[in-house]
Amino acid sequence: MANTLTKPQLLGRGLLSQNPIFKLALSMCPAVGMSTTVMTGLMLGCAVLFVQVFSSLTIALFKRQIHPRIRIPTYTLVIATWVTVIDLVLAAVFPAAYAQMGIFIKLIVAFAIITMRLETFACKESVPDSFVDAVGMGFGFMFGMVVIGFVRELLGSGTILGYDVLGFKPFMFFILPCAGFFVVGLMMAFFNWIEQKYRERMANKS
Amino acid sequence: MKSSLRNLAIILGAAAALIALVAAVLFWPASNDGFILDTGFSGDTKITLTTTSPVEKSLLVPQNFTAFEENDPDIQMHPVKVKQKLSGGKNVLSLTFDAPLNRANPHIVKTVPLTSDSPALSLRVEQSYLGHLLFILISALLINNYVFTKYLGLCVFFGTSKRKKTATGMGIVFTIVMLASAIMSWFAYRYVLIPFHLDFLQVVVFIGLVSLSVQAVDTILRKVNPVLFKSFGVFLVLVIANCIIIAVPLYMASNQYNLLETVMLALGAAGGFLLALYLMSSVRERLDLAPIPESFKGLPIAFITAGQFALAFLGFSGLQLI
Structure with missing residues (x-):
């Protein structure tokens, strides 16, 4: 099955119209659990981008050799291999950040978004297209994490990336662990509301 | 369905x-013989020792008891209060500490000789398995x-x-x-x-x-x-x-x-x-x-x-x- 979208379209799809966090609602665990600051979101985003790109490339390269009946275990093992790589690298190079993210780096292996991209895209399309799609999805995930982290860090502790911006702390509530659910829920509702208004305006114009 | x-x-x-x-049969805590009948935690900050006979009042001072976590023997604590209560033929000593104990880890309690014929005791206190x-x-x-x-x-x-x-x-x-x-x-x-x-x-x-x-x-x-x-x-x-x-x-x-x-x-x-x-x-x-x-x-x-x-x-x- 040939892909009809151009490369910029593929890239933009992951960032906006099929954003893994806000649109596909996959990989919600890190979006709720690991988004208290912009920095952790950025770090985890980088790790996911790495795993997504390399597993997509691996599957796209070997797609002819993989028997369809055992494809899911194959995907899982490929992802697990790349997760082990990034896990060991982070533990060696950035021990402080690694300690902060704790078990979540290892849990990338069970993030639905990566398996889903392999299943719906990389196992059918060419290697360059899979690469662009994986980069788009990875950056889409990172974008979502950074946006949620931005809101929570700004409102919770009045800082951005550790720099004091506001000078006061508006709502301590937002850095509480369980506030993640509320922030994600409210942001989803906000995006729905914007989309709804936009559609109404479009309908009025025509 | x-x-x-x-x-x-x-x-x-x-x-x-x-x-x-199976767990109950295999791991039911065995009772100690001798002077100490039973040891255990009670609440967040207390360790209780059940003994066969009452202990002399003069021995019940915090300095006579030392407790530490088994895997961390360097951090030793003394209780802030030692009390004795006789109930139903058993004598219960309760040691109260000023900080909460980590009950997940076994603790060791050391005491001076509590009766004339018993040696200094070293007791292991842990939650039942x-x-x-x-x-x-x-x-x-x-x-x-x-x-x-x-x-x-x-x-x-x-x-x-x-x-x-x-x-x-x-x-x-x-x-x-x-x-x-x-x-x-x-x-x-x-x-x-x-x-x-x-x-x-x-x-x-x-x-x-x-x-x-x-x-x-x-x-x-x-x-x-x-x-x-x-x-x-x-x-x-x-x-x-x-x-x-x-x-x-x-x-x-x-x-x-x-x-x-x-x-x-x-x-x-x-x-x-x-x-x-x-x-x-x-x-x-x-x-x-x-x-x-x-x-x-x-x-x-x-x-x-x-x-x-x-x-x-x-x-x-x-x-x-x-």
Whole structure:
């Protein structure tokens, strides 16, 4: 099955119209659990981008050799291999950040978004297209994490990336662990509301 | 469907009861002979020693008692208060400390000779093993509920909590696979990964075992009970996309749990997931009928409901078993 979208379209799809966090609602665990600051979101985003790109490339390269009946275990093992790589690298190079993210780096292996991209895209399309799609999805995930982290860090502790911006702390509530659910829920509702208004305006114009 | 569900619940319940019974028989704490009858924790800050006869009043001063955690003998504590109470032919000494004790670790209490003919004592104080196992179970089930306080397994949680029927189905399938894969992971970790120093392969091996047990349950269920397979088969694929199933073996490995502790952890984690799914689906069935603003319909309101559950589950933190 040939892909009809151009490369910029593929890239933009992951960032906006099929954003893994806000649109596909996959990989919600890190979006709720690991988004208290912009920095952790950025770090985890980088790790996911790495795993997504390399597993997509691996599957796209070997797609002819993989028997369809055992494809899911194959995907899982490929992802697990790349997760082990990034896990060991982070533990060696950035021990402080690694300690902060704790078990979540290892849990990338069970993030639905990566398996889903392999299943719906990389196992059918060419290697360059899979690469662009994986980069788009990875950056889409990172974008979502950074946006949620931005809101929570700004409102919770009045800082951005550790720099004091506001000078006061508006709502301590937002850095509480369980506030993640509320922030994600409210942001989803906000995006729905914007989309709804936009559609109404479009309908009025025509 | 209904009756098969009930059968499965009965089987699961029976298995849990059997495990508890075996644990009780194997690990019931043996009573000490001699002067000290029993030792134990009481509350957060107290250690109680039950003795056969009363101790002389002049010996009951804090300096005569020293306590420390078994794996940390450098940090020694003296009690702030020592009290003696005679009740029902037994004499109970209670040592009160000014800071909460970490009851998960065994403590050692050293005393001066308490009677004229006994030597200085060194006593080991620990929770009964059954209590320890129960604590792991309750902790994974409620205090550290994997969904509401550790934020794991959310994709599947939001995906399958729309109807009660799907929620219970998913929860039960998840419990079976979780138990099977946790036990296999324990054997693989204990007898292959540790002896051959292959710790770094944890993720690959554990996720491989999960896929293996999913495949096994799939094949067995398909042959043994096609009716059950028809209703539960769809959930099997989802199990593998659930972070909890890989988080439990990783937690087991980092805490060096033994087999029984691993089983309890797996039961607690899977039971907690089932509980969370059931609670959430009960609410979401009602939310369908409620007047909700257009932009909040579907996932946004589900997230806010989950946030409220998470706040409610915060109430379990600090729960202590006697």
